[in-house]
Amino acid sequence: MQLIKSQNVHSIFCNNGNVVCYNTILNLPIVLDEASYNYFSDCDNINLGINQYSEDELVLFDALKDSYLLIPSNKSENEICEQLNIAYLNKVSRGETVEFFDLRVSEKCNFGCKHCISSNAQSDELMTVNTAIDAIDFVVDFLRERKSNFSKIDVHYGNAEPLMNFSLVKKIQQYLREQYPFLSRVTSINTNLSLLNEEMAGFFVDEDIAVYASLDGRKEANDLIRIFKNGNGTYDVIRKKMALLKKAGKALEGISVTITEANFPFFDLTFIDWCLENGFRSLAMDFDLVNSLGITLDERIDFLSSMWQKCNENNIEFFGTWITPFLNVSNRSIVDKHYAFCKGVHGKSVSIAPDGLMYICGSSSTSLGHYRDIEVAFSVDGKMYDLVSSRLIGRNEMCKGCIIEGACAGQCYVTGEYSHDNRRGLCDYYRAITEKLLSIQGASESVS
Ligand code: SF4
Ligand code: SF4
Known part of the structure; x- marks a missing residue:
């Protein structure tokens, strides 16, 4: 088999001499020492059928192949992605990809x-019982017709309060319990x-509803x-209600934190100690x-x-939108x-608003049509289909x-709805944090 060095290699030089190399479209980094990195840099075509290689070279080639840094000479990354994208879009067009159902109650x-x-x-509206029941029946019927193994429904209640x-x-x-007993x-x-x-606290315990x-x-x-609408702070009331939830038997294991330029000066590494003291083992944090x-x-x-390093040392889960490209x-x-x-953006979730309009998630403001037209939205050239299609890798x-083309693949869709300029700034942010964490x-x- 003839292998060639990918044209899409990115290398990050770590402060101990190691080099992290990955394929910018197909991902999966490898950490190389200086000698292996230099050898790899000088590699051109590798013909396993014709040339003789040492045991060490063959081991290195295997590792480089597993990380898609050496790829078969007959196929580009974009061709590989496109083939997989076409197969995935077939599933989208049949509506088979939907797994998550968000109701903006x-x-x-x-x-x-x-x-x-x-x-x-946010429209400042409440969902009615009729809309909720009709939307559930409609989406459940849609999924039952399309998914032979449909036995589980993942429901989320949002989107404002x-x-x-x-x-x-x-x-x-x-x-759901009475009408669809067969659905977990x-x-x-x-x-x-x-x-x-x-x-409410007792209800969440009885119904086993995860509270975030x-x-x-x-x-x-x-x-x-x-803050409340009148500008008053909300800390005291939130802590009081967390205690109520804990008393009912549903202690929160984590919190979500947003940082803006106003509250940023109040954060440093001691915040992790505070989380530990308060029993928060999971910390979702994002800058505005x-x-x-x-x-x-x-x-x-x-x-x-x-913060990420300190959380790792203390066994606290630490994540946010920023870590998605690194994890990918x-x-x-x-x-x-x-x-x-x-x-x-993968066509796996459907969010329904009080007026019956459908979105990709609870935060999006781009309507994809009414839930009663869900079949149209998912079919070829439908709004959901087009959105998913435009956001696929490659x-x-x-x-x-x-x-980070293959890891970020266009970033959060909702931030793009706010402003194009902001999105470009976010690109620099995602690239920088991904490189930093990899290094x-x-x-x-x-590295042996
Ligand atoms: S959205 Fe920006 S950071 Fe993400 S892959 Fe595209 S160009 Fe890169
Ligand atoms: S588009 Fe953004 S807000 Fe919506 S699910 Fe994706 S990452 Fe979350």
Whole structure:
């Protein structure tokens, strides 16, 4: 077999002399020592059938092949992706890819946070029982016809403050149980917690609903940005409701934190100690993805990478939108399993608003039509089909040649809805944090 060096290799030089190399489209990095890197740099065509190679060379070729740094000479990365994309789009066109169902039971919110990523996607309406039941029946029928093994439904309640429409959440849960007993349910809710009472807390325990909540740091940090409509801080009420949830038997294991330029000065590595003291073992953290930030790129990268290292040392899960390209480049290749930046742009989720319009996720404000036209949206040239198609690896013109093309694949769709300029700044951010984490990881690995 003739192997050639990929034209899409990116190398990151770590501070201990190791070099992280990966294929910018097919991912899966390898860490090389200096000698192996130099040898690889000088490799041209490798013809395993004709040339004689030493045992060490063959071992290195195998590793380079597994990382797609050496690829068969008869196929380019783009051809490989396109073949897999066409097969995946066939499934999309048949509506087989849908796994997640988001119901925007309330597009109203009693908070007034300026950094809310869903703010453009809020109509200030509550969903009615009729809409919820009809949408569930319609989507379940759609999926039953298309998926022979359809036995599980993943339901999420959002998108602004779902507890403002708690009675509907109760009715939906009862309806699903009675009407679709053959469907196992995985259910979750994102809430600001402020309206939580004992009945609701007990209900979440009884129904086994996963509860996700946000707290934007300690009191002085949170109360600058996570505020009621009248501008008052929300920290005290959120903590009180977290305690109520814990008393009911559903202690939150993690929090989501947004950082803006207002609360950034209140964060440093001691925040991790505070999380440990408060029993938060999972920390989702993002810089404001919507508004421009007066925090330099270097500051953001230094902050996230040092927090990431400290979380790793303390066994705290630490993640955010920023880590997606790093996780993808490290663990995923389209050759092994088809994927995209997120389940939204991969055609795996459907979010339904109170007016019946459909979106790729709870934060998006780009309507893909009414849920009753779901078949049209997923069929070839339908709005969902086109969106998914344009976001597949290798298809996005803007991303061609980017050092994380196969790992980021166009980034979060919702941030693109806000502003094109912001999106370009986010590209630099995603590239920089991915390189930084890879260089830290590469330096920590011993290479034989
Ligand atoms: S969205 Fe930006 S960072 Fe992501 S792959 Fe495209 S060009 Fe690269
Ligand atoms: S587009 Fe994807 S990453 Fe962005 S908010 Fe929606 S699901 Fe999340």
